[in-house]
Amino acid sequence: MAAVQKLPLRRRVFVCPLLAALLALSAAPAAGRTSRAQAPKPHPAEQELRRLAKALCEKDTQANYDRLAAYARKRPKHTLGARAALALGHRDLKKNRLAEARRWLELAKRDDALFEYVRYGMAQTDRAAGNNARALAQFEAHRNEFPESVMAPQAVQAIAELALAAKDPARALKALDAYVKTLEKTELLLLRARAREQAGHKLAAAADYVALYYEHPLSDEADAAGKRIAMLERVLGENFPSAPMAQRLARAAALFEARQWKQARQEHEVLAAELTGAARERAQLRVAQCRVQLNAPIAVLADPIFSDPDVEGERLSVLAQLYRARKNEGELLAAAEEVARQFPQSRWTEEALFTAGNYFWSNRDRVRAVQYYQRLLDAFPGGKNILAAQWRVAWLAYLERRPEAARLIEEHLRRFPGSSYTTDALYWLGRLAERAGNAEHARAFFLKLAERFPQTYFGLQATERLRALGPGLTNSSDLLALIPSLPSPPQLDETIPAAAMPRWERARALRMIGFDASAELELRAANAVSNSPRLLLEAGQAALEAGRLMPAVSAARQAVPQLEARRWEEVPEEVWRLAFPYIYGAHIEKYAQRNALDPMLVAALIRQESVFQPDAVSRAGAVGLMQVLPLTGRKLARSQKLRYTRARLMQPEYNVQLGTAYLRNLVKTFGSLEAALAAYNAGEDRVELWRTEREYEEMPEFVESIPFTETREYVQIVLRNAEIYRRLYARNGSKP
Missing domain, CATH: 1.25.40.10 (Tetratricopeptide repeat domain)
Incomplete structure (x- = not known):
């Protein structure tokens, strides 16, 4: 069993009443809850x-x-x-x-x-x-x-x-x-x-x-x-009036970043003919990169050698990335080692080491991945990739139940106390303490996590662990005190500022006749001169009425920063409802029931996939509310004896009918919501491979081990969303 580093004891508190209140997850308004000023009652x-x-x-x-x-x-x-x-x-x-x-x-x-x-x-x-x-x-x-x-x-x-x-x-x-x-x-x-x-x-x-x-x-x-x-x-x-060189370089760079390869190549070819020195070589490098993206052989990047160290370092780093995409392990490692040999202190060496580590991490060879991450941490202690690299080193130690796991996770919290891995670190330190038989330490970590990050995946997991541990003693430590506190919630009951009053009155009049899109513009303009969270929320409500779901959700999150880190009772329910809208409920409930799914889970997935926009199309070509890929949609339609066209995927009911059937199949195949959601995002074949890596002691271990950052976060967010949707729309078993 892994050892857990003892925390300096500061106080011992019996937390039964607090724990009971936390576990109850009461939604009753607290004395400090932010309230909303009421608009005049309409005639x-x-x-x-x-x-x-x-x-x-x-x-x-x-x-x-x-x-x-x-x-x-x-x-x-x-x-x-x-x-x-x-x-x-x-x-x-x-x-x-x-x-x-x-x-x-x-x-x-x-x-x-x-x-x-x-x-x-x-x-x-x-x-x-x-x-x-x-x-x-x-x-x-x-x-x-x-x-x-x-x-x-x-x-x-x-x-x-x-x-x-x-x-x-x-x-x-x-x-x-x-x-x-x-x-x-x-x-x-x-x-x-x-x-x-x-x-x-x-x-x-x-x-x-x-x-x-x-x-x-x-x-x-x-x-x-x-x-x-x-x-x-x-x-x-x-x-x-010819453009200055700085403008021309900026245009070429913008086209390159936007992946408009043909235009970017043309711009850089012209620039390369006029520039000199390192600038010329970098333009030539961009031309070669564009050519590869336009299906030229990778040799156009492998052959040239540039005299400028920074450009040559970038060329080798780019080669490593391209070989990684082609799963050419030998050439990837050769490029990474070459840039490290020639330019050991270059930023491109850090990038190449991170690329190599990510290659092995995504292919489940975590031991080799950590070797490259550790090299990166040793050579670039202040590098831009150290957050992910250090966490993955610590996580492998946890997976392998090595005694240094607690030290490495604690080190991560000390170095990055407000990072995106803070909730993960608190949860796994709590689990390590549990395994070591130190319930007081475990409660300290779980309680901090559940109180400070309640509406997160690991915050919800911590609540479950507290329930399993039951009431008892806890202690605190300097480590937990490092976690940044949450700013006070904004005042949403403020009086409309005088400078904003004309627009607010105009917006109210516009909403009276269904001109909600115009009302949103008025309210955002009013907020621009007053910086009023109340006006932002009203703009969001107008956007919601106008069918503009993304701006509505965005307005709620702007009005109440770090919304998902707030305790439920700190925020008015109408803000939660604006941030987590529930549209097309009849379709969701009908097909969720047909496929033995929780409708709140389906709503949570839709919010993450499309924010309830029926005409949403992803870069990968996924369509509609549940972002069904056309090929998948065709197969699903055939299995359900439905007529299929791609255009029908933009019809809300049709899309939900197919999407819920697909999700049901994934749950049946993989046996857990976490794995099913991972497959929904990343594909079934990948999840099959990920599940065979090792025997996971608990489902959160599998979630933490998902090698794709996007998919790992996706699973956590959808499950978090589902819990919020249950509290908003299915409380006491009532339907939305």
Whole structure:
């Protein structure tokens, strides 16, 4: 049995009451719980307007339209009637019913709070009707009357486009030059370049095109700018404002980082012909890297030898990475040893050693992996990869039940007390203490973990271990005191700051008629001038209503930093619900039940896979809510006698039907949720290999040993999410 290093005793406390409270996981509000200020209770007429407008947004039928129209006609002189008219006007505008739209928008002018939206809608209506002169005047009036509007970028863009179409570049430039964010928005910068060119200011136009092309190389507008640059270079000749070398290097680097290999190769080939010394060699290296990515043989990187030590070190390190990807162990190790021999103190040696270690770690040869990690730690004690390297050295010692395991894990906590492995370290130190028969030490570690990191995988595991240990004595130590404390939760019951009040009122009015996307913009703009967590949360709620799930979740996490490290009772339930939304519940429950799965687990997986976005597509081509790969989807559909098309994977019910069937098969195959989730993320064949590495004493050992960081974190996050979903939506067995 592994020895556990004795912790310096500071105090001994009998923790039965605290432990009992912790194990109960009570969700009752505590005295210190952050609360939310209540918005003014809406008037029944406002509630009716919200209900009718929302019904029309969710289901655009003539019956719903008629009900909202009746509401508006019933209140011809009331603000709420005008507000309903605005919603009806925008609906008719989308349907291209322009005469009806104009009539409703005329009635909506009585709403002072939303008049800028009325003005904008009138301008859009005129433009859609082909009355460009009047539309241009309307957009200009909007800019003059509402210079701080959240619709300012769209208004400026419309003015510029209409003015250019009317051959009036001066009018376009007036709007573009007056707007402070023109240089930040590529579509506006392109319009300014075109306006300058149309006005005959070719040098100024060329400067804008150059800025677009080199400073925003990944934008759609960069391609259009490149075409105009080629023409203006011919026209202006030596007067053309060529880009500085720094800009050109930045463009090439951005294309390379974005994996746009063909363009990146072209840019670096041109640069290599002009540069000298190390800069030239690095450009040549990038050309070779791009060629390999474009299916050239790896020899194009293996043959050249560069004179600059840093470039040559990088070449060898890149070779090691490429050989690792091709599972060419001999060449990988040769490249790694060569860079270590030639450049022992180079950053590229650290990278090569880490690459070699990762190769063996992912292939389950952990002893050889740790040899390379230890070399890295010895040679680069302050290197960028030491966190993962040191933890893996410690973890292998634990797996092999070596006596130094506790010392190595404690050393990790002392060196990196707030690292991403902190929860892991606390849990495994607790398990080591248990095995050594030291229940007091074990309780200390588990209690710290469960209190400080309650909504984490290992925090939940620690709660289970505390339950198994039962109440008893504990002690604390200087080691546990090193764990950074959590900042106090933000105050969510604050008064709306005066500077933000107009936008907050406008957002409230917008949400009343289902303009939730616009309300979100208003609330985010209000937060920008006030830094108010309350406004962020309201922006998130508006985003959720608008179907923008990712921004909604992001807003909750921004408003309450380190949300998942908070104790349940510290945070209002509405914040948890915003961060962990539950959409398509009927489909989830139907097919989870059919496949003997916990619907809260399915919801947890969907949140991690797609954040409930039915049209989500991953870089690997996985589609829909549960990110089903098309090939897998085809097989699953065939097994269930369902018609298959890739497009159907974006249908929520169809995707959940296939995804839950696949997850059920994985649970049946592997016998545990942890292994099934790992297979869902990384593939069945890999998990089969991982499970055969050794006999794991407990499932958390298997999870910790998953060699792919992404998959290891995925399993932990989904299981953590599932517990949160149960507490939110399935408490006391009730359905969401």
